[in-house]
Amino acid sequence: MYSFSDEVNLLTAIFPASYDRYIRPGVNRSTPLQVNVTFYFKSIKEFDESISKFSVTGALGVFWVDHRLTWDPNTYGGDLYTTIVPQKRVWIPFLVNMLMYEKLEEMGNSEMNVRVDSNGQLTWVSPNIFESTCDADLSYYPFDSQTCSLRFYAPGFIKNELDLTPVRNTMDFSEYSENALWQVVETNIYTTTNKLRLQEIVMTVKMKRRSVxxxxxxxxxxxxxxxxxxxxxxxxxxxxxxxxxxxxxxxxxxxxxxxxxxxxxxxxxxxxxxxxxxxxxxxxxxxxxxxxxxxxxxxxxxxxxxxxxxxxxxxxxxxxxxGCCQNRNNRKVAWNDKDTRDATEKELKSVPQEETPRSPxxxxxxxxxxxxxxxxxxxxxxxxxxxxxxxxxxxx
Structure with missing residues (x-):
């Protein structure tokens, strides 16, 4: 079992004075650094159609390898496979949301921690409220479905230098909480390259309004x-x-x-x-x-x-x-016997029928x-x- 002094010695060894957190990792500079990205979806915080504002709560998971942060666990107690360091001490891909709603802000916090494995694998999970602009198509309101996106890119890096790769093609819903107004129908994560040759990782959320x-x-x-x-x-x-x-x-x-x-x-x-x-x-x-x-x-x-x-x-x-009101002079006849009835019928047949008078x-x-x-x-x-x-x- 490794000791406290083992971890102190490890941090001293992997962070020498020559370590520069502003330089991209990678021994072969002709090969782009692969940065794997995923999103842990927590909930939909707000979608205001009138101001085109879409915000979600969740965490951005980023994984990459820094060849400078490797060690042999046998040298440090035999089982020191992972250590935790502050975010501000290591190189971190600076990701910016292309569809930012407010002013530009740094992703994560300088006091947040990053997990470092002995093979140089870094795991950085940054929880936050992610806001973006989203123009709604309200033709079928309130029975509409909307699709909003988060578009992240690394300023200054092109695809030949830094390769953003989704861990999976959908968001992680393991911690998701249902929204009272919107039902998430589908999510998707993919990469694209814009006209400025900047690679973007796009995270889309398709949601349907609860119309009851x-x-x-x-x-x-x-x-x-x-x-x-x-x-x-x-x-x-x-x-x-x-x-x-x-x-x-x-x-x-x-x-x-x-x-x-x-x-x-x-x-x-x-x-x-x-x-x-x-x-x-x-x-x-x-x-x-x-x-x-x-x-x-x-x-x-x-x-x-x-x-x-x-x-x-x-x-x-x-x-x-x-059909105006019509006054009909209905004649009442007493049918006492057959002879009287026959005589009356003959008499009625012999009398010319007059038109029934109509009221004006x-x-x-x-x-x-x-x-x-x-x-x-x-x-x-x-x-x-x-x-x-x-x-x-x-x-x-």
Whole structure:
């Protein structure tokens, strides 16, 4: 078993005065230093679509070999295979996030430790809150999926000098904690070389928004309020509350839409959320419903001595089938015996049939036709607005 003095002697031996932590390791300078990188995913801290900010908590794991930090364990107690040194004493690949959200900051901390193995293998795990810019595509909000990335590179080094290699092609989820708003669908880690000949290691996170909250608190209430406006055409016009009811429900929709707009992002690329278009359509239909109520009440309260134009008569006939109130003089006949019944039937056949008299068309009939027309038309529009939205969302 190695002793305290063995480890002190080891650190003195592997860190002579000639060790320069600013010089890249590697005996053969024509061969790039391989730096293996992985990411230990802890949780999604925040994704603010309005300011394009994506932040996660986790740890960046970096592994490389420094040929200057090797020793024979038999010389130091026989079992001194690993030692721990402060980060500031060894060469460490300085990694920078290309998509940084705030100002440039050094990865890790100078007081953090690095594990050094006897074969020169260094293990550096740097926990942090990693922030990056991420432009969201909110076309299908709140049923959308987003893909955000962390792009790390080593400033000053090209691929021929330092080779960033992912340990695995996905992030490590052994310590992952679920997010209440986002569900991670897929992660990926790969390397690429940009136009500046700088090698980048890209870590992407594909996540899907949990939409149950938005359905219960946003989509369904607005849809139900819009359908509630249609019931105004079922109310009797004599109650005098039609306009007040329609206006109240319309104001409720407007207030609710104002609250919703605070949750919706102000902008989106490449297009605005389809939900914004749907809500705008619902509100416009609500305005038309209120106008239809006012027009119908004008017909109900029009003086009966004013003549009804022919186009309104044709409109009434198309909507209600021309069925005005008809007064039929139903004749009651007592069927006492067969002879009397036969005589009566002959008498009725011999009498010319007169046309059943119709009651004159009134402005109330025009108002009823207007209510029927508005109920069918606006109901059809609301149903189609919701069906189109469902079809668009189901195409994801």
């Amino acid at each position: 909250y938005y359905i219960s608190s946003l989509v369904l209430p607005v849809a139900l309020l819009s359908l509630l406006q249609l019931s105004v055409y079922i109310m009797p016009p004599q109650c005098g509350e039609r306009v007040g009811f329609a206006t109240t429900v319309l104001l409720a929709v407007a207030v609710y839409l104002t609250l919703i707009q605070e949750k919706l992002p102000e902008g989106s690329e490449p297009s605005v959320s389809f939900l914004s278009y749907k809500l705008l359509g619902d509100f416009m239909i609500g305005v038309l419903i209120t106008v239809g109520v006012v027009v119908g009440l004008r017909f109900y309260n029009r003086e009966e001595d004013k003549a009804i134009p022919n186009y309104l008569k044709r409109f009434h006939k198309i909507i209600l089938g021309g 068309l009134t402005w109330c009939d025009i108002g009823m036709a207007t209510d029927r027309f508005c109920l069918m038309m606006f109901g059809f529009m609301l149903i189609n607005c919701n069906i189109v939205y469902i079809i668009v969302i189901s195409s994801i």
